[in-house]
Amino acid sequence: MMPMVYTVYGFAIFFMIAWVCLWLIHIMAFSYSKWKLHRTVDRSPPEQAYPGVSILKPLTGVDPNLLSNLETFFSLDYPTYEILFCVEHEKDPAVMLVKHSLLPKYPNVDARLFIGGIRVGVNPKINNMHPAYMAAKYPLILVSDAGIRMREDSLLDMVQHMREDVAIVHQMPFVCDAEGFAAVYEKVYFGTAQARMYLGADFLGINCHVGMSSLVRRCALEEAGGLAAFADYLAEDFFMAKEVLARGWKMRVASLPALQNSGSRSVGALQARLKRWARLRIAMVPTTALLEPLSECLPLGAGAAWAAGQLFGAEPLPFFLVHVLVWFLSDWLILRSVQNGSPPFTKVQFLVGWAWSECCAPFVLAAALLNPEISWRTRCYRLDWGGRAHELKPSHTRKL
Missing domain, CATH: 3.90.550.10 (Spore Coat Polysaccharide Biosynthesis Protein SpsA; Chain A)
Known part of the structure; x- marks a missing residue:
């Protein structure tokens, strides 16, 4: 019985540490964006050409x-x-x-x-x-x-x-203003999840090129x-x-x-890009398959809510709902920072786009794991562990 208890508490501690680390990344990325982005470009003549x-x-x-x-x-x-x-x-x-x-x-x-x-x-x-x-x-x-x-x-x-x-x-990476739900989805993704991890990685000196x-x-x-x-x-x-x-x-x-x-x-075109990028990340850094879900709001929130119940006796559902609400507000703030002002859509449109993006994220990663082939333009590739690519002949490819 004791080994099972230790295992449960071990997982709970792991989820809680991951949860705390992600919130530190939220704070770090937002603060860094306010300092780093949209500075006034110096147009004065340089000392050297x-x-x-x-x-x-x-x-x-x-x-x-x-x-x-x-x-x-x-x-x-x-x-x-x-x-x-x-x-x-x-x-x-x-x-x-x-x-x-x-x-x-x-x-x-x-x-x-x-x-x-x-x-x-x-x-x-x-x-x-x-x-x-x-x-x-x-x-x-x-x-x-x-x-x-x-x-x-x-x-x-x-x-x-x-x-x-x-x-x-x-x-x-960010996007120009445009109309339609696909444009909202695109701007929400690049202005929240992508921006948070990109800015956090750059601040920590991690290769995010x-x-x-x-x-x-x-x-x-x-x-x-x-x-x-x-x-x-x-x-x-x-x-x-x-x-x-x-x-x-x-x-x-x-x-x-x-x-x-x-x-x-289009929504499909953006999700195809996200799947392709996920396949690249998994091939380059295989631990991505294990750690990336913990960077997403819903999987991390569910794990942290369970962990809080195990470790502190907290009610999981209220914990999860507060986690989602604060994450949502945090993403609104970083999107405004990356946009350098209000985005070109209402808060209701942001809510819908944000909810869609967060709900789709685990399925995008799952699709990338289930089919490792990468479709790019008219070609198809398979990656070795480490990232080296091999082009597949048309007879060996299948629709993604």
Whole structure:
């Protein structure tokens, strides 16, 4: 009987410690967001000229927002930069958009188009960017996904964070304002759960690098083997940061978040992304499968409510309800901080989006565990433990 009692109390103590730690992360992330995000960018002339930046823009297909997103890169408030568009196939509609809608409209901006790519591994994004990377002429490389929309001062903000000992400056993922439930769900996720763990990890010095908008010092990347060294990983951003940090360089989060502005938002599309990211995390860090549920409001709250009853005689249901209420209010505060003001929807819409996001989170993780195959664009991959990827032939894939 005694071993069973010790086991029950052991689990209860574990859940209570996890609960306390997550609330410390809540406090840490919110406080850090108020200090870190949306600082005023210093526009005064620098003592030394800012280094040039080569912007790599990998493109695949077009959507209704692509043209306006790309145009924001032609009006950056930065003295010296080039834009290198990368398209894998000649017949991709993005080729015509760049050739006929962008390059003629902005003849005074240094911009080029690279078509074809070079296969250096299984990662299609790296294969697509590699010719442009080899042709880049500046010491700083900005890798920016097609769906990113830039403020005029975003690049200047990133470069100002690039100190002598820093090799990577990345923007925290967020989203532009948009209408519809999918947009609410997207903003709630990136402004609460994603922001909390991203800011907490950065504050604690944990590798949280997401490469959708990432400024890299080229010499540091070359020390790690160059862009091609990470072509066998789908999570090239994580492993790039890992190798660069291992060589003594530092990494910083910029003040301004990365503004994703997809032209085709849907609940299904966002959940497909979340499943893909969960599969990547599980392959890279297998303990994710055990620890990630404890970062979610509902599983953690249920475990902590049971633990409080075992350890302190507390009523589990009131404990759980108070936990959910305070978590909800905490998420509202951090969303306002990341948004730098009120979000573009009502508190009722936030409640619905938040409840949907929290209820779906355990099922997204379960789906990622049950099917380890990763669907990306028109390709499908399977990951080894450690993150190395293998592309699957069409006959070996199945619908996710």
